[in-house]
Amino acid sequence: MTLPAVVLLLVFNYAPLFGLITAFQEYDPLVGVWNSPLAGFDQFERLFGDPLFWGAVRNTLYLSFVQLILFFPIPIALALLLNSVLSQRIRNFIQSVVYLPHFFSWVLAITIFQQMLGGAGALNHFLRNNDIGTWDIMTNPDTFALLVTAQVIWKEAGWGIIVFLAALAAINTDLYEAAAADGAGPWRRLWHITLPGLRGVIVLLLVLRLGNALSVGFEQFLIQRNAVGHDAADVLDTFSFYYGIATGDYSYGAAAGLFKSVISLLLIWGANKLAHAFGEDGLYRK
Amino acid sequence: MTNTLTIERTSANADAPKPATRRRKPNDRAPWEEPPTPVGQAAKGLTLGVVLLIMVVPLWIVVVTSLSTQAAVTRAGGLVIWPDGITFEAYKVMLEDVTVRNALLVSLGITAVGTLVSMAVSIMCAYGLSRSRSFAHRFLLTLLIVTMFVNGGLIPTFLVVTGLGGYGAWWSLILPSAISVFNILVLRAFYSSTSTDLIEAARIDGAGDWRILWSIVMPTSRAVTAVIALFYGVGYWNAFFNVMLYMPTDSEKWPLQYVLLTYVNRGNGMPGSINSGFGTAFSQTAPLSLQMAVVVLTLVPLLIVYPFVQKHFRTGVLTGAIKG
Numbered sequence: 001m002t003l004p005a006v007v008l009l010l011v012f013n014y015a016p017l018f019g020l021i022t023a024f025q026e027y028d029p030l031v032g033v034w035n036s037p038l039a040g041f042d043q044f045e046r047l048f049g050d051p052l053f054w055g056a057v058r059n060t061l062y063l064s065f066v067q068l069i070l071f072f073p074i075p076i077a078l079a080l081l082l083n084s085v086l087s088q089r090i091r092n093f094i095q096s097v098v099y100l101p102h103f104f105s106w107v108l109a110i111t112i113f114q115q116m117l118g119g120a121g122a123l124n125h126f127l128r129n130n131d132i133g134t135w136d137i138m139t140n141p142d143t144f145a146l147l148v149t150a151q152v153i154w155k156e157a158g159w160g161i162i163v164f165l166a167a168l169a170a171i172n173t174d175l176y177e178a179a180a181a182d183g184a185g186p187w188r189r190l191w192h193i194t195l196p197g198l199r200g201v202i203v204l205l206l207v208l209r210l211g212n213a214l215s216v217g218f219e220q221f222l223i224q225r226n227a228v229g230h231d232a233a234d235v236l237d238t239f240s241f242y243y244g245i246a247t248g249d250y251s252y253g254a255a256a257g258l259f260k261s262v263i264s265l266l267l268i269w270g271a272n273k274l275a276h277a278f279g280e281d282g283l284y285r286k
Numbered sequence: 287m288t289n290t291l292t293i294e295r296t297s298a299n300a301d302a303p304k305p306a307t308r309r310r311k312p313n314d315r316a317p318w319e320e321p322p323t324p325v326g327q328a329a330k331g332l333t334l335g336v337v338l339l340i341m342v343v344p345l346w347i348v349v350v351t352s353l354s355t356q357a358a359v360t361r362a363g364g365l366v367i368w369p370d371g372i373t374f375e376a377y378k379v380m381l382e383d384v385t386v387r388n389a390l391l392v393s394l395g396i397t398a399v400g401t402l403v404s405m406a407v408s409i410m411c412a413y414g415l416s417r418s419r420s421f422a423h424r425f426l427l428t429l430l431i432v433t434m435f436v437n438g439g440l441i442p443t444f445l446v447v448t449g450l451g452g453y454g455a456w457w458s459l460i461l462p463s464a465i466s467v468f469n470i471l472v473l474r475a476f477y478s479s480t481s482t483d484l485i486e487a488a489r490i491d492g493a494g495d496w497r498i499l500w501s502i503v504m505p506t507s508r509a510v511t512a513v514i515a516l517f518y519g520v521g522y523w524n525a526f527f528n529v530m531l532y533m534p535t536d537s538e539k540w541p542l543q544y545v546l547l548t549y550v551n552r553g554n555g556m557p558g559s560i561n562s563g564f565g566t567a568f569s570q571t572a573p574l575s576l577q578m579a580v581v582v583l584t585l586v587p588l589l590i591v592y593p594f595v596q597k598h599f600r601t602g603v604l605t606g607a608i609k610g
Contacts, residue, residue, distance in 0.1 A: 005408065005410070011450075012446065014433075015438075016437065016439070017436065017442070022441065082334070085330070094338065097341050103516075107526055107584075111550055115344070115347070218527070245444055
């Protein structure tokens with residue numbers, strides 16, 4: 001019964017792995033993978049001498065960092081807040097609203113952002129009407145990282161609380177009762193019981209985030225590249241597309257993709273080691 | 287990988303009354319908890335209120351604008367915040383437009399076919415892997431999990447798909463992304479916890495694997511099936527990059543998201559806009575309300591399905607990590 005799935009994986013996941021050989025070739029679509037001339041590490045030499053490539057690396061790392069700082073704590077805070085609401089009905093209502101944007105497409109989410117914050121959008125319309133000047137965030141490369149992070153927060157922070165709510169529900173309430181009996185106030189209980197209870201999940205998600213530091217999203221940048229320019233919007237994933245597929249320079253794009261995959265594997269491995277060093281499980285138990 | 291969603295199992299006695307002796311009603315404060323301070327309550331309410339507004343207000347404005355007359359849009363100088371002259375004109379124009387109608391059919395078709403294919407393949411695979419005595423089960427599981435960490439990446443995949451003749455073919459929008467290993471692992475975790483006794487009993491009674499899957503395993507996991515189907519369905523509905531890769535020039539084959547991207551987000555004119563309904567529509571009636579109507583159209587199917595599935599996102603304990 002596993003056959004159809006295995007066939008799909010072999011064709012669309014494992015065959016491309018062998019296709020990575022194109023990264024070491026001078027791939028020519030006319031003659032195919034089998035007959036293209038080998039090029040050794042030429043593509044990588046080109047890659048490492050390409051300022052556009054290093055720009056994409058820099059953007060990727062910077063965006064990863066900004067998202068880690070600004071996005072990561074929000075689902076935790078939101079989950080704690082929601083968990084403190086007693087009424088089940090209100091909680092269910094808020095949950096169903098904040099989960100919803102997760103299911104929107106990036107096209108839709110960015111269109112909505114554009115309509116609200118763009119040059120002709122609701123916010124600037126309001127600012128103009130009140131003579132406060134305009135605030136053009138949708139096309140400003142300097143604040144692009146903040147814009148992208150705001151979009152991720154709007155779309156994904158609500159969905160992110162699921163895992164924390166689950167962890168919160170798993171904390172034994174007897175602990176709270178005992179702590180309260182010993183005279184610990186709400187803040188002390190939060191610090192000494194709730195947060196330690198979330199530690200495992202937080203470490204796991206941090207490991208995943210660090211391991212995926214080179215993946216900051218793809219469609220978001222694809223859609224907005226026209227508006228802010230490639231200096232700000234090129235990341236490693238879109239680099240392969242724009243300088244590989246769009247220009248027909250397949251081997252070059254494949255080399256960039258391979259570079260990213262290898263570093264990502266190392267990052268996941270390293271982040272996992274880090275988790276073990278903190279005495280947590282990470283992705284798998286030691 | 288961890289399964290972050292705990293989905294309630296539909297069991298045979300799901301309709302049985304819940305035990306009457308709950309420890310405390312969920313709405314009651316635990317006896318040891320301090321009564322809330324008014325300031326704290328107000329801050330909490332305010333924060334949650336603002337969060338909700340940030341989510342809801344943009345959607346509200348989009349919907350109201352799509353329902354507004356040209357006059358109302360002009361009066362508001364753009365987006366309409368308060369309903370002021372409601373009309374369904376934009377929707378009428380939109381649904382009469384060939385491009386949008388085509389795109390809607392394409393999107394619905396791909397989502398329906400794709401979800402069916404994905405679910406059939408994933409359910410079969412998950413069931414096969416959940417029976418620990420099945421053929422090469424450890425090896426196949428490893429084969430699956432490896433793909434979560436290692437993949438060929440964009441260009442090799444593109445070369446394989448186009449090498450198989452996928453350029454411009456419908457299957458290129460479905461098969462390359464038909465299965466998500468994560469979803470299969472979630473399904474498998476559920477199937478693994480189906481009572482072995484029940485399955486053994488059925489087997490003794492002569493039921494084969496297909497029969498067991500169809501009559502025992504699937505009926506007891508309806509909730510997880512619904513959630514995974516939603517994940518797959520949303521994936522197909524929202525996809526646009528595969529269109530960009532495999533059929534960038536076939537505007538008749540474009541799904542709704544790509545139409546939204548091209549004509550609303552990027553504000554491009556229609557190719558050959560003289561002949562196309564959308565082009566003339568753009569120049570004659572309220573363009574903004576028409577654009578917003580397209581936005582709403584991409585939302586509607588999701589909003590129809592979401593309430594039925596959303597209740598299954600029960601948050602409970604983390605079900606054990608799915609390990610290889």
